[in-house]
Amino acid sequence: MPVIVLEARDFASPLFFVRTWEVLSSCVTFSLVASLEKSELSSDSDQVKHFDTFQVFCMFTWCFFFTLSLLIHILSVIQFHSLIPISWKNLTVTVAVLGALMCVSASVVFPWIIMDHQTVWPRAVAAAVASFVTFLAYASESYVLRTQAHEQRGYMGSMPGLLKILQLWGGCQMILLIVDTVRNPSVIDWQLWVSGVSYGICLFMSLVILVVILGDFAGRCLLPFDRFLAGFSLIGVLLYMVATVICFTKILQFGNLPQNVKRSAETVIMETVVATITLLAYTVDLAFSIKLLCDRNHT
Template sequence: MPVIVLEARDFTSPLFLVRTWEVLSSCATFSLVASLEHSESSTFRMFCMFTWCFFFTLTLLIYILSVIQFHSLIPISWKNLTMTVAVLGALMCLSASVVFPWILINHRSPSAHSVAAAVASCLTFLAYTSESYVLCSQAHEQRGYMGSMPGLLKILQLWGGCQMVPLFVEAVHAEDKEINWQLWVSGFLYGVCVLMSLVTMVVILGDFAGQCLLPFDRFLAAFSLIGVLLYMVATVICFTKILQLRENGHSHTPDLVIIETAVASITLLAYTVDLAFAIKLLCDRNHT
């Protein structure tokens, strides 16, 4: 099969330009961070590096496949994949752009390389945000399910679960040998929700909705309901930690507890709104 490349006008399209921006800025970001000297390994530093490298790799593959027009040969919903990578990349790079300067302030005096890396990370976030806007401005048929409000909420749910991974690892390290039951319960709840989000993404990106044992709308509604219940418990545990710290005489609540509570609350809101959309869809179909 001959290789088909884009036409000349496609190389000046907004989508092609923002993807070029993403590849260059993400490559510059992790290259600058890798050149920094660091005496100890940090969970959040590894999280930031993973974010930049992972989305650089995904974006580069999408970039190449879109240029040579081979995406039609991949057994994946291309419009849902590109939307998921763009929106999730924007959210994850936003997190990295906040976490990385926080690491610099807490652990070392900023250098020229570290400041440049922080600026490059912010530019990467802006690039993915721009692509998300370009894709969302397309017609509904072109942006697919992940470009709809329920799809964007599912990306937000996956983002929330991804934020809990480094927070849980850092909490385990901080607790040392005295790991309380709240930490393990929270870790279990977050793990189940991340697994559900990944299963949902695989079904949507692989176009496996027709092969599910249950109707796909009921499948999504069930996952949303489970997510609401689990994150309700997780959010209650987070606020309980804050109250316990205050009762024990801690005038300053640790940053990790505040971040975990904020992310859990945002993710709970995403699951709740998504459940409302799922129930509305089920009611509309039953009436028809």
């Protein structure tokens, strides 16, 4: 079977340009971070364990989306994606939007790591700038894909689909923060367990929905797909309401914590902000699902 390559005019398209930009900038970012010494990231030995969790998250984000973007870019160039048994239009939108969200998180977390001590090294600053440039690349691809016709965008390019990507992003951030909190001995056990179970269930539901959509399995669900989505959204709203209340409870407990525990305040504030954003995403998504069910019942 001959390999079909893009026509010459396609190499000058905005989509080709932004995907090339993504691959190059993400490669530069994780290469710069990999070349950093331990002393260039944290000078406080007590904070090394705390920062290691976030550094691993940043490196995983850049490397993972570099790999995905490179594969998508190659498959698009040789026009081989039609042989892959997944929804290509949904996959590309998901990777672009989720890549933008994850990279903006890394672009916030990484400067926080390198600026938490007195000396700021040039290579670390260059890596932080490269991470932000990578975020701009993914945001640009998201915009280019969103401007395409509705048939080319797929479900994940619609508003409910974007909300589900936001929910998946929130679940990834929460698991990261829970992992960091487990390494902090100041946490109350029941709060950790309730929050961890809530975030884990919601992240699992988001992954199930993503697999169903990317694999075009909606017609094989035991329940109608719109009811399936509405049920998952309702569960997500309830679980994140519990988790958000726990987050605000932790903030109110700051005054009673000993001085050696104060460092966890920044992590709890980040958890509260992300939980609130994700709860809002689930709430709006539930409203879309209820509206869709009502419209279907009236017709």
